[in-house]
Amino acid sequence: MLNAIADLSGHSRAEIAARTGLTKATVSSLVDRMIGANLVVEGAAAVRTGPGRRGTALFLAPDGPHGLGVEIGVDYLATCLIDLTGEVRARWIQSADNRVLSPARVLSRVTKAVRTALAEADRMGVRVGGMGVAVPGLVESATGILRVAPNLGWREVDVRGELRRRADLDDIPVLVGNEANFAALAELWQGTGPRDFVHVSGEIGIGAGIVVDGGLFEGVSGFGGEIGHVMVDPRGPECACGARGCLERLAGQEEIYRQAGVLDDRAPEELITDLLDRLAHRDRRSVAATRSAARWLGIALSGVVNLLDLPTVVLGGTYARLAPWLWEPLRDELAQRVVSSTWSPVEVTASTLGSEAAVRGAAGSAVRAILADPDPYVTAALA
Amino acid sequence: MLNAIADLSGHSRAEIAARTGLTKATVSSLVDRMIGANLVVEGAAAVRTGPGRRGTALFLAPDGPHGLGVEIGVDYLATCLIDLTGEVRARWIQSADNRVLSPARVLSRVTKAVRTALAEADRMGVRVGGMGVAVPGLVESATGILRVAPNLGWREVDVRGELRRRADLDDIPVLVGNEANFAALAELWQGTGPRDFVHVSGEIGIGAGIVVDGGLFEGVSGFGGEIGHVMVDPRGPECACGARGCLERLAGQEEIYRQAGVLDDRAPEELITDLLDRLAHRDRRSVAATRSAARWLGIALSGVVNLLDLPTVVLGGTYARLAPWLWEPLRDELAQRVVSSTWSPVEVTASTLGSEAAVRGAAGSAVRAILADPDPYVTAALA
DNA sequence: CCAATAAGTTTGATGCCTAAACTTATAGCG
DNA sequence: CGCTATAAGTTTAGGCATCAAACTTATTGG
Incomplete structure (x- = not known):
């Protein structure tokens, strides 16, 4: 779905229609569905000069699904929880020299951090719609396997599989990727660069x-x-x-x-x-x-x-x-x-963004995935 | 349209349906339209073992629209005419030190070469559906303007516009691009690399x-x-x-x-x-x-x-x-x-492909453009 | 209070695709 | 030879997203 439209936040249905080339009718029906799935909320009527009815401003729902970002750094672990608008709602950092620990030990700490974040999301009353994990190495995108992380000393670690197994993530989609790539994405989504x-x-x-x-x-x-x-x-x-x-x-x-x-x-x-x-x-x-x-x-x-x-x-x-x-x-x-x-x-x-770029990019990827194709989330939300 | 399907030449409707995930019905109706526009032809019934009706093989029409490729090399001019299957149907090369000639002189020679090729296509009874021009320089894709060609000594030459003006190309779409890029495309389309x-x-x-x-x-x-x-x-x-x-x-x-x-x-x-x-x-x-x-x-x-x-x-x-x-x-x-x-x-x-790669890529781009989106060609063919 | 203007909704139509039934063509087997 | 199984391709009815156009609602300015 062309929900990426909605990241022109604060605009009315009519403006979105004009921008995207879709008709007002199409936008209306799409927006209705998104409101139903709690991905979009209506705001106050926008200020407009001149005659004519004012449009109702549309925003990505701040209490809609959240994205969980995790970063396994060389010398720290970080997690953060962001909402659909990209706002950071909670964050944790702990330093830890992951070079000297075995992958299994590190992953068990990561699991603990993930559990903490999920519990916090629960307390806030929001669903976690997806999760991104940033690692300092080469990740095979098809499988989510970390092939090699030179500065961590890791080789062939199935990060996605391990996290799935250790934390009870059931149906939450997990994306694993390179930290530099996630950082670039965070930069892209930040502001109007x-x-x-x-x-x-x-x-x-x-x-x-x-x-x-x-x-x-x-x-x-x-x-x-x-x-x-x-x-x-x-x-x-x-x-x-x-x-x-x-x-x-x-x-x-x-x-x-x-x-x-x-x-x-x-x-x-x-x-x-x-x-x-x-x-x-x-x-x-x-x-x-x-x-x-x-x-x-x-x-x-x-x-x-x-x-x-x-x-x-x-x-x-x-x-x-x-x-x-x-x-x-x-x-x-x-x-x-x-x-x-x-x-x-x-x-x-x-x-x-400083050193936070990678975690935010990881979390952002999770929410962007929902915005790019809300259907899986919508159907999962019903179940 | 997903006519790129048809470059799995020689296959039946059913096979194409299976490959693409579309239904047989959809493929049938699409293929019918393509046959109507003379982009596809039916061949002999394919050989198949086992029971069941044999599928009719489908091929890109060898007498469908052709692509004209032009290469302005540093020390030669080349043109070629290829059919939808990528087969070269005619070719011309003339050596010419384009470094010492003014862009206007070179373009007038190119125009002559294009006219020759168009006349030949006419004689062969085929339409030219598009044209690609390979140049050894940096071409701005949006405008088709050659910004700079160091080894040719050219700067800011509107190759597309000039050719449009000089040859009577009316409605034939013209693509201008870098020779190395066209050569790479020729390599891609050649065989099963x-x-x-x-x-x-x-x-x-x-x-x-x-x-x-x-x-x-x-x-x-x-x-x-x-x-x-x-x-x-x-x-x-x-x-x-x-x-x-x-x-x-x-x-x-x-x-x-x-x-x-x-x-x-x-x-x-x-x-x-x-x-x-x-x-x-x-x-x-x-x-x-x-x-x-x-x-x-x-x-x-x-x-x-x-x-x-x-x-x-x-x-x-x-x-x-x-x-x-x-x-x-x-x-x-x-x-x-x-x-x-x-x-x-x-x-x-x-x-x-040797030194012919760039011209062939240029010509190929023209036919690929038709295959990727046949509608403009189909409507133009009716007029 | 009314004309002008614009947002958003309703309605019916269109076009692309699908599923499922149907027709056609072929192989193998008794 | 004819029957059955199998597969290609077509027909038909329907789903679904989108659109155009008419309509309703809201707001400004005379």
Whole structure:
């Protein structure tokens, strides 16, 4: 169903009809059904100037089905519950070094977190209509199996199956996906940004989410967006993956910290704060380290943009926080290397969602799935 | 309409129904209309074992609408006429150094070639249902305007508009596109190859056509697939585009010829023959030059494959002819650098279409457009 | 209070597709 | 040879989403 119409929130039936090309009659009958299923609610009559009856504003139901987002990060677990409008209604974060725990242990903690969230949803009196799980690795989209998560040390873990088995999720659909992809989607759904962009998340690894025409580009098996091991310097240092001069090795967090001279065994948040502090004080090494990373990033991204013809680059994760120091060299590289940049320069922006992007994207995917095709939810709600 | 069904040529209505999930009734009525519009013909009853009535085989009509393909190459003009089945029914090639002629002069020659082809179609008693024009440059898909063709020295040429004006094309739809993209489509439609791949054409420039799920990935404005100026060596030689270490500069035809020591002002075909000859005799410099290009190509392609999660790389243009000498280093680089290659290695194949790929793709696009949505053609045919 | 204007609903029609029954064509078997 | 099983293709009736157009309701401005 074309319920994606309803995300032009606050508009009247007539306006939606005009926008979508459907007739008022069609929109009316569709909207009636959506109201019946508690996906849409009517609001106050909209203000309009001039003569004529005022339309009744339509909104996605804030007490309709909610989406549960889960993120298995390298050093934390996060969950959140959002409503149809994308508003976050509850959230939990706990730090945990998931590298040192076995997948089974981590999954049992995740299960506990999911149970907590489901109980909270119950207490709030809302249904959970779907669930998204973000993981820092390559997920096969068809099966939901995590093939490999290098920075977690996992291989071949059936995350969806395990969660289904451990938590009692019965009929709740579960989507498993890459964190960078979910983060890109969160960016897409947040505010009124562009519908075509590449979102680079610099966390422990570097991942990209490619959004084309308002949809995620996932590739054939769902492994798309792996930008971390794109080569940027054939004579560069060796990377953990075995190759030389990978982007992740040259522009990843760790390398920035190392070159800036802040790298030690402090907590991640302390490291980045330290770096930002030094940058604010114009510390030579820190500025040089950041600019160097920006240049490598620009080289890799110019390839991406040339290949995919994307008008916008969005910096996410740690890169968003470093954005003021990345912009200049990044834009330089893009301007120089992107073939089409002479008549339409590539725009570079920073994400506003910070480290929460991936969980929110995961939760958002769940509600978007309902909006894109409400029938399964509607029939499930009746049962 | 789901006429794309009919490209499972030679099957019966019942088989098509089974394949597509539609009912026999629906397929029957659809097929009737297609036969009425001369897009489909019935063939001899198919051979079947076992009891039961035999189905009547269905074929795309060989005398249905034809597609006209035009290629404005850097040093030649080519046209071809293909029928709905993709069979080439007529072809013309003329060499011409289009670099030294003004766009107006070239377009007037193209017009003449188009008129010849249209006259031939008339003589054959077939309608031309659409036309595709392949150009070696960046074409804005919305407008059909050629923004820039570096190797031709053109900028901002309204190829579609000019051809419309010069030849009397009245109502024939004209598609203008990048040659590499058309070549990739030709590869897709040829035989039973994969539905997801990246096709690299090494001609004067290097271009890529990205095919995902049986469709071309064009990007937002149609500039997708620009791989020629992806950086592969930050300390590499300067390229004509102003940047350093572009793939085209390091793995393009010219560089291979230069390193092999065959580069002079002979005709393109002589140069490549010379190189192939030397390779066949295991000439040291030629082998080294080719292998070096293969390695750079592998580096660039591994980035593409990581980013887009494509299972197959197809070598086209000059690279297809050099394939035996490119394979090994290319596969090495891909195996080492592609993250997902441990459990699903990237396949590398060579195109069989040679230099004809782009024209055929252009012509094919025209007929595919009719098959994808026959209504405009059907109504036009009635008028 | 009435004309003009616009939102939303009702009604009947249309077009695409389906299910199920029916017709046609073929193989195998007694 | 004719009967039965099987399968292709057609006919028919009906479902369902959408549409066009008329109608009802609500609101402004003279």
